[in-house]
Amino acid sequence: MLCLRAAFIAVAVLGFGVGCGTADYTEPAAVAAGRVITKTVTVPAAPTTGTPTSAVPETTSTPQPKPVTTTKSVVGYSVIPFKKKTVTDGDLPKGDKEIRTPGANGSRKLTYEVTYVDGKQTAKKLIRQEVAKQPRSQVTAVGTKVEKAESSGCDPNYSGCVPIASDVDCSGGSGNGPEYVAGPVTVTGSDIYRLDADHDGVGCED
Numbered sequence: 001m002l003c004l005r006a007a008f009i010a011v012a013v014l015g016f017g018v019g020c021g022t023a024d025y026t027e028p029a030a031v032a033a034g035r036v037i038t039k040t041v042t043v044p045a046a047p048t049t050g051t052p053t054s055a056v057p058e059t060t061s062t063p064q065p066k067p068v069t070t071t072k073s074v075v076g077y078s079v080i081p082f083k084k085k086t087v088t089d090g091d092l093p094k095g096d097k098e099i100r101t102p103g104a105n106g107s108r109k110l111t112y113e114v115t116y117v118d119g120k121q122t123a124k125k126l127i128r129q130e131v132a133k134q135p136r137s138q139v140t141a142v143g144t145k146v147e148k149a150e151s152s153g154c155d156p157n158y159s160g161c162v163p164i165a166s167d168v169d170c171s172g173g174s175g176n177g178p179e180y181v182a183g184p185v186t187v188t189g190s191d192i193y194r195l196d197a198d199h200d201g202v203g204c205e206d
Contacts, residue, residue: 067117068117068118069117070115070116071116072116073111073113074111074114074124075110075112076109077108077132079106080106080107080135082103084103084137085137085138086139086140087100087139088142089142089143089145090143092142092143092144092145094145098140098143099138099139101137101138101139103135103138104135106131107131108129108131108132109132110128111126111127111129112125112126112127155168155192156189157188157189157190157191158185159186159188162185162193162195165178166178167179168181169195170195170206171204181204182204183202184202185202185204186203187202191203
């Protein structure tokens, strides 16, 4: 009797105490009849939860930001050099120069379209230009007036002072003037009054 009770307890433990895996099971009727018949019962394993340790996590790539393109209108100015003009002036002595109108530079307004990519300039295009200030030409006068030498009343063909007249004769001679000169006088040019009778370059020697 003790053997049968021990066998029943073993069957109870084996039949109902195992939650999963494989266990030996003895039929109660066989135990009661004094026979021990054992079967192997396979119990399915309970499902597991969570991520297996061997799983490889997914990798995702970070999208690159698109470049930011902007355009801006930029205004600049350039210099227009003034021109020079020369005129003649008969009242100004020959060779003299005088600025009558000072020159002044003008300016030109330039409008550009500038392109930036991520804040850096990549292109620059001129889209409009206009004259902001007209230049003023410089006017310079050049004199052409020739000053006449004042007459001294002496003929330049002779040294000393031989008067300028329709005719000049040596004083004390036979000439009838109307002007006379006391010699001697040196002929430096043409002897227009025929004062050098012997043609030695000196007139009115006697």
